Each structure stands twice: as C-alpha cells, then as structure tokens.
Amino acid sequence: MLAFKITRKQELSLRSSCFLLFAAIAVSLCMSAVLLLMHHKSPVDGIALLFEGAFGSLWALEESLIKAIPIFLCSLGVAMTFRLQIWNIGAEGQFALGAVGATWVALLFPDLPALVLLPFMLLVALTAGGIWGLVPAVLKIRLRANEIIVTLMLNYLGILFLEYLVYGPWKDPVSFGFPMTSQFSNSAIVGTIGGTRINWGIILCIVLGVTVWIVLRYSRLGYELKASGENVKAARYAGLPYDRLVIFVMVFSGALAGCAGFLEASANLNRLQPSVIAGYGYTAIVVAWLARLNPLYIGVASYLLAGLKVGVENMQLELQVPAAFGGILEGLILLTVLAGGFFTQYSISIRRKQ
DSSP states (O other): EEEEEEEEEEEHHHHHHHHHHHHHHHHHHHHHHHHHHTTOOOHHHHHHHHHHHHHHSSSHHHHHHHHHHHHHHHHHHHHHHHHTTOOOOOOOHHHHHHHHHHHHHHHHTTTHHHHHHHHHHHHHHHHHHHHHHHHHHHHHHOOOOHHHHHHHHHHHHHHHHHHHHTTTTTOTTTTTSSSSOOOOOGGSSBBBSSSSSSSHHHHHHHHHHHHHHHHHHHHHHHHHHHHHHHHHHHHHHTTHHHHHHHHHHHHHHHHHHHHHHIIIIIISSSSGGGGGSSSSOOOOOOOOTTTTOOOHOOOOOOOOHHHHHHHHHHHHHOOOOOTTTHHHHHHHHHHHHHHHHHHHHEEEEEEOOO
C-alpha cells in the first residue's frame, strides 16, 4: 500500500516564484485560446492582439503603466493584510471612498492653490479609505465578524454611495444627463511627468513599495506581522499586539486603496463618474498572490495584469469578444497560480506502507 507524505518547504525561491508566475500566465493563455475557439475566433490572432494592445507600442506601454499605478497601491495594502492572515476583499469599496473623499475636497475648494489642494485631497482620500478599512477590523476584533463577508458587503455600500452622488447631488447640470461631476479645476488635477501621460503617482508607488519592503524585512513590525500571521494563538501567548496589528493593516490597506481612488479620479478622469470603478480592487487580490505578498514583486505583477487589461480591451475591439473575457483571464491566472503554488511550497514523497 502506497502512502503519500506532504512536507512544507522552508522558503519559496526566487526562481520558483518567477517560474510559477510565467507558467501560470502561459497556461491561462492556452485556456483562453480554447475559449476563443469556442467563440469561433482565431486563437493566434487573439493572443497576438492581446500582446500588441498591451506592449506593442509606446501608447500601450504608457496605458499599461497608468493602469498599474492604482492596481499596485491596492495590491500593496491587500498584501499587508494577507500577510497577517486577514482576508481583506474590500479594496474596491475603499478605492471608491477614496475617490469620493478627494472629489468632495475638489468640488468644495476649487480655488485653492495646487500646493494646498492636492495634499488636502490626498489626506481626505487616505482618511476615507482608512475608515472604510477600520470598520471590518473593529467588527472582527469586537464581534468576531468574518472579515471576508464584511469587506465584501462594504464594497457594495461604497460603490452605491459613489453612484448615488454622481447620479444625484454631485451631478453636473451641464453633463447632458450623464452621471458625472463637473470637471476638476486645474489645481485639483495631478500632473503628468514630462511629455508622457504617466502621472506623478508612479513616484509614490516606488517610494511606498521600497519602504514597505524594508519595513517587512528588517523592522520589528515586519517580524510581528509574520509571526502573528503564521500562528495567532502563539502570537497572543508571546504578548504580540495582535488586535492592534489587525487594525493597523486594515487601516493601512484602506488608506492605500483610497489613495489609488484619489489618483484615478484626479489624474486620469479629472472628475468623478461611475467608470472610476474599474475592478482594480479585485485585481489587487490576484496581483498580491501572484507576487507572493512581496512588495517588490507586486510592481512586476501589477504591470503584467494591467497590460492584460489593456490587451483584452484591444482584443474586444478587434475580435468583438465578450467584455467578461478579461475577468475570465484573470481568474484563470489566479487558479493556475494557486494550483502551481502547492507544488512549489510543498514536496510530496511516496513510500510503501506495510
């Protein structure tokens, strides 16, 4: 009789992480090719259009980088909560509240100079997103509420609140009936770098990514997060402030998602409208797992997933594939990463049992 023994490996190597990422994308693209065949589309043309739309021109590279900025910020916050084994699925709602908070400041104080108005918008966006992350943290600590359900439900509240504002009190009277606010004043718009379309949020992403990596790797806070995430009971017994860590990571995650909402509304749309909700909060979950919760790898994974979003849009225009194709592709990537992750984190040995 054969017996299987599963042993956890000590650490996932960089080579294994990179191989897993590209293998997951390759397998997902093969599955996507099958889906294209089911729609009577050429899989070769479809995959070619996907990569051409994502990385085939300077415009595509810039567009991918623009979309990668909010994905990176949301993913960085989500990765912090996942490291503590707190499952924050609410980045989408926190993103929406950040956009709402920034818009409130932009509409209320349009004449303030940019040096005052933009930091004010950022501060309110961080606060709004942080509060939206604090709510499930408090409910988990005080009432033992499941944070997955709470954060997921708060997504709908945040998005519906945004839609209420743009369809109601904040609707631009000269928008010809379209749900959107009036355009932000020039001082409320985050500028671009040089002659590109890339906004200054990219600098914030670089600074935050490096800072979080240093903190997680070399600070006491990083050790406490890792220890508490691996064994909650042992962490409490050792005197680690688990409840305070839960509050910290949820507020931090919400604040980063709120910052992403601020940049999307200010730098890219220059107003608030329903299209600001583009699924970045949900994509952040995929990116965080692709990057194995490593802040430096999150940058690469964010750009790849953003490129896939841009490429799918190109494929939709050229081949007329369904709009849900991009979501299916992301889901396939996540499933293949999770399945492949088992074999990179665990070793299986077979022995004959007497």
